[in-house]
Structure formats: C-alpha cells, structure tokens
Amino acid sequence: MSDTPILSKKDFASEQDARWCPGCGDDAILNAVEAVMPTLGIPKEKIVFVSGIGCSSRFPYYMASYGFHTIHGRAAAIATGLKISNPDLSVWMISGDGDALSIGGNHFIHAIRRNIDIKLLLFNNEIYGLTKSQYSPTSPSGQVTKSTPYGSLDRSFSAASLSIGAEATFFARAVDTEPKYLQSILQRAAAHQGTAIVEVLQNCVIFNDGAHKWTTDRASRSENQLRLEHGKPMIFGDTVKQGIRLNGITPEVVTLGENGITEGDILVHDEKASEPTLAYFLSRMRAPDFPTPLGVFRAVEAPTYDQQIHQQLEDIKVKKGDGQLRKLFFSGDTWEVKASAENQNEALSAGGNHD
Amino acid sequence: MTTKDRIELDRVTIRFAGDSGDGMQLTGSQFTNTSAIVGNDLTTLPDFPAEIRSPVGILPGVSTGVSSFQVQIGEIDVYTPGDEPDVLVAMNPAALKVNLEVMPKGATLILDLSSFTIRNLDKAGYKSNPLTDGSLDAYHLIQAEITKLTLNALEQLDLEAPDKTRCKNFFALGMMYWMYNRPLELSTGWIERKFAHTPLLAEANKLALSAGYHYAQTADLMPSTFEVRPAQLEPGFYRSVSGNQALALGLITAAKQADLPLFLGTYPITPASDILHELSKYKEYGVISFQAEDEIAAVCAALGASYGGSLAITSTSGPGMSLKSEALSLAIKTELPLILIDVQRAGPSTGIPTKTEQSDLLQALYGRHGESPICVLACSRPTDCFDVALEAAQIAVQFMTPVIVLSDGYIANGTGSWKIPDPDQLKPIIVRRPTDPEAFKPYARDEATLGRSWAIPGMAGFEHRIGGLESQNETGNISYDPLNHELMSQLRADKIQRIAEFVPEQAVLGPESGKLLVISWGGTYGSVYSAVTQAQGEGLSVAHAHLRHLNPLPRNLGELITRYQQVLVPELNFGQLAKVLNIHYGTQVKTLNKLQGQPFKIREIRDGIDAALASLPLEALDV
Known part of the structure; x- marks a missing residue:
C-alpha cells in the first residue's frame, strides 16, 4: 500500500476526551493502542473498533477510526458478522472480563472456535466497574464486593485456560503498567491471522485497586513475572534465577544451581506447538505458587473462518459460474x-x- | 386395460396421511409439483409432527406421530388447501383414525390393507376393524395391499425388506397419478436426480411408482378417473415455490437489485430453518449464510454485516425473536438496515413448533425495550413472500431501519405456483451513500425519508463512531441532553411513520362502503378471500382488506374503516391486530379467533361473516 499516508499516533485520537476515572488502567491501554495503530500500515478507514458494554467498551469513541459500541456481551458476534462481510477490514474488539467471559461467554468461545480474524483485547480487572462493584467471573473466590458482602462463592475463570481450551490460535497476556511491552504484544496480535486474544491485566483504581499488584509491582515484578519467549527456557527472577520444570505432567518452580538443576532441565517455550497442551500448562500457572506468565502463550497458523467463507464462495463461483437472476x-x-x-x-x- | 369414465372436476382436495417416517410429505409434494406443471392452480397444507420418526400408529394426544399433506388443485383460483378433503390416502389405521374426523361423508378413502393388522389396529385404538365393522359405510372405500404389492413389485431387486417397504409411498403416488390422469415422468425424473448416487434405490422407487399406476389401471378398484383441467393462469413462466423458498429467492434478488452482498445470520429453528437451507445453496450468488452459535449471535452477526455494508438478514421463529429483541433495539438506535424474518409457530415457548399461528404480531410491534418503533410487514401466501422480501429490503435500505417480516408455518411450508418475473423488469433498490467527507454527519437525514446516509467502514474520510448510547442529533456524538433524547426518539418514530407515505394505499376487494369490512393479515389471506368472494357472490355487502403493512399501517386505513358499519378481524390468535386497530382508530372491531395450530377453513370465516352481518341492527340490515 504505497499510497497509504504516513499516520501518527495523534491521527488515531478522536475529538472526544476519554472519560475514565483518573488513574484508570484503560487510559494506558488506549495510549498503547493509539501508538501501535500507525505502525501497522493499515489505512485508518479500514480499522474498526467494536466493543460491548462496560468501562472498557467506551474505547471506540476515543479512536478516530470506524467504531461500533454495541450491547453487553455481543461484540464478538457483531465483530464476526462485520469481518465475514468485509474481510478487508482490520477488526479490533474491546471487551472486559464481565462482557467477554460472563454475558458474552458463548460468543467469546465460538469466535475462538471459528478462528475469525479479529483482535480481541480483554481488559481484565476482575470486577464490574461500570455497574459499580459486583464480582466478575474472574474475581477470586471470597472477593468482597457490593453484591457479595460476605465474599463471593463463585470459582473464577482463567481467561487463558478458557481461550486455550477453546483452541485459540493466539493468546497473549500483558499488563497495563508496562506500555512498551503491551505495544509489542499488540503488534504480535495484529500480525496474527485469526482470533488473537490479548488479556491485559488492568487496574480498576476505584473498585478493585491493586488486583494485579502481585504481578505488576515494580519491586517484585521480576520475581513474579515470567516473560515468555519462543524457543527460550522459562526462566525468571533477577537475584535468584528460577525456572519452570515439568515433573511428570505437573509444572513446578525450581531454582537454577540448586540440586544440580541446570538450564537444560528447564521447559523451553514453544508458542508454535500444534497441540495446546503447553499453553494450557502456562494458563494454569498462578500466584502465589507460580510467576504470572506474560507474553505470547500460543501463536499457531490455521485457516481463518472469514478467509474460508470467501474461498468457498469463489470456488463455487468458478464451478457453477457467477449467479444470474x-x-x-x-x-x-x-x-x-x-x-x-x-x-x-x-x-x-x-x-x-x-x- | 379397463376403460373408465373420466369425470371432469373444477377442483379436488386430496390428503395423504401416514406415520411421520412414511414419506407422506414427499408423496404430497410430488403430486403437487406434477399437478402444478400440468397447469392446475393449487394450495397445500403440509401438517407434520415435531418428532422425526415417531413410533408407528401412535395417536395424537399420546404422541402426534401422524403426518399428513393436503393439497387442493383446481382449474379456478385456488386460495386454500380445501376445507374438507375429497380423498384420503391413509397408510395405516392410525392415519385413518386421526384424519377420518375431517372427512365428509361420501369421500373416498384409499387404504393400505397390508397395514390393517390386529397389532396396528390395536395401536391406533380401534376396538374392531373399521374395514369390516360397517363404520366406514358412508365412505367410498378403496382397499389395496399397498405394502405387499410394493414388495412384490420389487421382488427381483437386491435390497433389504425395509428399504423395499419404504417405497410404498411411491406405489400410492402411482395410484393417485392414474386416478387423476397425471404423467409419471416428472416424478421419475425427480427420483433419478434424488437417488443419482444410489441407482438401486432409484430403480426401486421408479418401479414402485409405475407398479402403483398400473395396478390402479388394471385392478378395477376405481369406478372412474378424474380430470382437473388446467387453471386459467396468466400467461408466462411458472414454477412452484414454498414460502421459505420464495423468501430466499426474494432476498437474493433484493441484494442483486441493491448491488449489496447478502448476509444471513441465523440459528436453526422450526419452521424457519428452510430459509437457511435454501440460502446456503446459492454461494455462486455471493450469498453468505452464517449459522451462529445462538439466536442472539445470529442477529448480532447480521447487524455487524449490515454495519459493514451487507444486506443483512436474520431468520427465526417466535422464541428466537424474543432472544433477538435487544439487538433489534440496537439496530433501531443505530439506524442500520436489517431484515428479521419471523416464521411464526404455535406458542408460547416451544408450543407446537410445527403448527401455524399468528401470535407474534404484538411482539413484533411492541416487544422491545425503550421507544423502539419498527417497520413490520407480513406475507400472505407462499408466492407473496418473494414480493415482501423485496419490499422489506427496499424499506430497510431507504429508511435505514430494521424491518420485521412476519411469515408463518402454513405459508413457509405451503407451496404455490409462482409466476416468474422478468429480472430486467425489476426495480433497482437505491442505496444512499454520503459523498462529501467534509459535510458528512452520521445522523444527518434525508428530508423525504428521514433516513440517515449509510457510510461503511472502508470509506475514507467518513470514519465515525456509532453505538447504543444516545446520539447527538446529526453528529452522532454521545449525548445525555434530555431535549436531544426526546428529539432523537421523535425522529426515530417519525421516520417509521414516513414509510406510510411511500407505500400504496390499502386496497379493498368489494364495495367501497357497506355493511361489513373484513380485515385480515398474513397467512389467513386465502380463506378470508375465498369466504368473502363467496359471500359477495350471494349478494352480501362485504368487502375485504388484506394488510401487508402492519407498521406503519396504511395511511388510508382509518378513513376506510369508517365506510363500513362493522369491521370483522379474523386471526389465528386472540385478537392482536384487532387490539391494534382499536387503539389506532378508536374503533370496536369484531374478532374471530382460532388457536388450534391449523389455518382457518373457508367455512369458519364465512360463518363469522354471517354472524357479524346478523348482529347488525335490523334497520342497518334494511339499508
């Protein structure tokens, strides 16, 4: 696309001012997305942001591309129809843990199952914010909210396990506090052909402040984060080098240099593994027993649903001739x-x- | 060969009945297609249970396992499948028992004698054999060992007995072809295509068909054969279509006329699934059929496709429409074109899913949150579905609004002879796209229609955001301004009302004023039309207005109603249109309601007309 004008970050900011609470993680994500868009080489009119309902879903109003703020839980279905009808578009879906995993859970897994080529940014703050503090499907059991004054009894979903279980061809995780890293993950998602889920651990400063502190805290993050790199051993920690080893079929944390453990014993990340087993192991690794894996869990090539639909139309047109009334x-x-x-x-x- | 009397009939009604696995729907539709092609006008009533293969001979009430297909063929306009069959083909005692109650005395019963075993009679609840106990004395009985004769005819074929037995429906069809002097070729051609990959089954069915034909010819079972002369149809090319097929054809045509891709987002539901099946065949026409994970995803995907610039459709039945209502309100709010087809069935809830009803009208008109007016159209007969699909698309695109199309199980599965239009004579559907990016405002409106212009992603310079939050007039920016909300609500309502200025005035069949106006809508058209013309033939002061446009109502309807002393509204519900008319026009219409999963008989409407006329004050009767 040589005639595509060079765009800058500010070309993607709409005239409407973002109205999230001061200190909200959403602003950081918006910033990162605005920064990534001009790097993709896609003309602005071919980019569409589709969202559901919730704090995160106000996002499309703040982007100067095309945007559709829809209804609670249904953004994945609307984005699917849009992408099928118009496969040239770059379709980005913005959703939250309540929107994508509770009311929209069915559409979420079926979008993944079809491998429709949409980029799905899941802002996970483990709380319902816009409705002012009720527990969400990712809130930990026992969470005290307005709707659970004595603690929630629900077991929580892992967005990663659910996605990998539905055989997502791309799943990555990032945090709202590290914008450069988030940008690099968004670029990876943009490059992926198929449903790309990016879970952003995002802080709700009002109703669930510090929910991801264990992972994001500057002082401890090198010990508590596992940065995944394809082909590299799963090693983390600055002062003490630790790694993930497979004990039978159970991952465990081991310290390098202790009990004769060397780098050769450590699991090597393979985001391209055709079976989702390794990615699923990663999805089960949670605080405090494990570091929080960040980065690309899985990125495998598979035909996208939208491509296949249009390929089938073309094949049948060739076989039967263009339809005439x-x-x-x-x-x-x-x-x-x-x-x-x-x-x-x-x-x-x-x-x-x-x- | 026996020479028979050939009796000419102007119309005849035949019902084929058997168990749900007996192939009665197929037999009936084969008879129908052949009759259509020899030139008869016709109307059909397929009537089948929800069970796919229910146990042999079980009666309704226990499990409605009997499947039937009724067709009326004639040389004069045939608007209904016939009140009472002249002939019943019953493949077993249960089919006889269930259907006998609608058979008038003197009718012909063609029975498969092989199935009248003690076991089957017992299953059907017969205490004694009706063939011998005199209970069928008032009927003309034709008994044939249909199953046994089919097995005999196929004796030489290397097939299992159950496969051979399954051909008995074609044996029965062969008998009917001889009786009504129809050619076999169309059905043999169909068999060859259907069983192209299983030549032995093709051979078996063809043998059974011709064996039945020749058996009827030689066995001297029938006193006479019948001739139903071709109808005086308008010259042109014809094909037979079901309502669901005609909708599919109409939608593909509309997309071509609008030069838009066609997108169907749907979820399987009886009796709407055939729209999906039909549209899935036509990929060379660029039709995208998307079977979604649920009803909500189906409408949402369609709305997404509409936002992306497709002519978007979602098809469903009543329970599915309930699930779609939130997304419909989003379509209303964002002013995007969308066609929702509701093929109504007997409800509420799962109800009687394979039977017809008109009970979703109020849901279509009012079943959403917020002030959310929507355009509602209804099909009247299978062939009308084509025209309604075109009009729905025209309105959706011109006014930038979702449109609900109401069909029903009776129209969807019924067939009619469709006069094929000349594609070159069809009107184009104009899509209004903005052209000047500088002046572009997403919610700026066309002065005549109040429709907004349709900028779609991919159009450079027109990037904009829409959504469910209230929009500022013209700019579309989020607005919580109270006066703006009232203004936008009013504009959305006015826009729908504007549609009435663009559609024809309501036509009336019969006197321009008089004692009684019968107002109907949807699938009751045929019975109401037939009853009204019958009454008119007897000199009664009755007129008929059949509504396609249910929202907005035709602009002259209020005035029209005042020209008659009374209005009668027959509906397959508890008076839903009647309520709407009373609210709109402050009138008190008479209602005639039926909720049995079956269409009106002509007789029932006629009785309603007579009762309505009789209820008028005496001085009025003297007018």
Missing part, C-alpha cells in the same frame, strides 16, 4: 402457460438442481 428463477421444474385459448402447458425442464 434468470438462472436462479428458472432453477427447478418450470412450465409455461401460453396465452392460447387451449391453455396448453409445457413442462420446460425437469433438470433443476434445487429440489
């Missing part, structure tokens, strides 16, 4: 009523394909 109307058995007084009818054809 006259041919359509006269498919199946037809007959002619003649104007003569005899009113003799003639069966024209009995060779239609469409009975």
